[in-house]
Amino acid sequence: MPEDDTATRRQDEEQDRARTRLGHDPDAEADTAYADGKYRGNGRNETRQERADRQWQELVQEIRVAQTGVQILFGFLLTVAFTAHFQQLDEPDRTIYVITVVLGSLATGALIGPVAFHRIVSGRRIKPEAVTWASRLTMVGIVLLLATLVSALSLILRVTTGDDLVPWLVAGVLLWYLLCWFALPMWVRGRHTNGRRDPQDGEHPR
Secondary structure, eight states: OOOOOHHHHHHHHHHHHHHHHTTOOHHHHHHHHHHTTTTOTTTOOOOHHHHHHHHHHHHHHHHHHHHHHHHHHHHHHHHHTTSTGGGGOOHHHHHHHHHHHHHHHHHHHHHHHHHHHHHHHTTSSOHHHHHHHHHHHHHHHHHHHHHHHHHHHHHHHHHHTOOTTHHHHHHHHHHHHHIIIIIHHHHHHHHHHTTOOOTTTOOOOO
16 A cells, blocks of 8 residues: 655645745655656656556555455345345344444445545546545555454354354454454564665655
8 A cells, every 4th residue: 555654744745835935846846856766766767646646556456356345245234134034133133233234334435435536536636645545545444344344254153153152253253354454464564664665666755
């Protein structure tokens, strides 16, 4: 996903405002810096807008993977309410089902949100900012998808097994999701970058 260094971004915005007051164009200066090679990094030779275009394409590919999973799961959940077995569920299971459907709906909205976001701001020359906000929406959608999967698993195991081990099984699966989706990437990032930006992207103004 695109970098999101809040402190650095705020500092850059303050510098941009200062340059604007002095009659400078911060976007033009940033693009000139890219073109001159100051921010090329390891083989990168792109302007700020070109970098935003690349990041957007990468983000779209990530969203497609997440959207496929949440749409299949959400479609399945919607059909459950119309089955004969659903009428036999007790109140706690019905509550879990409602929570799961709501979570799935929220996840779907967050993961489709970047598409609407891009349509609305398209042509306004704010692609880098659009990439940042679309990335945040995507992360929110991933967290909601995680909650949807865990809730759906809990409901299915409760209905099919009714075993006292269900909470432990769900907790184990949740830990596995957290490991694969968050802990492992964060560990690799910390191990190989020491908090620095990806050297493949190089240093950049914002």
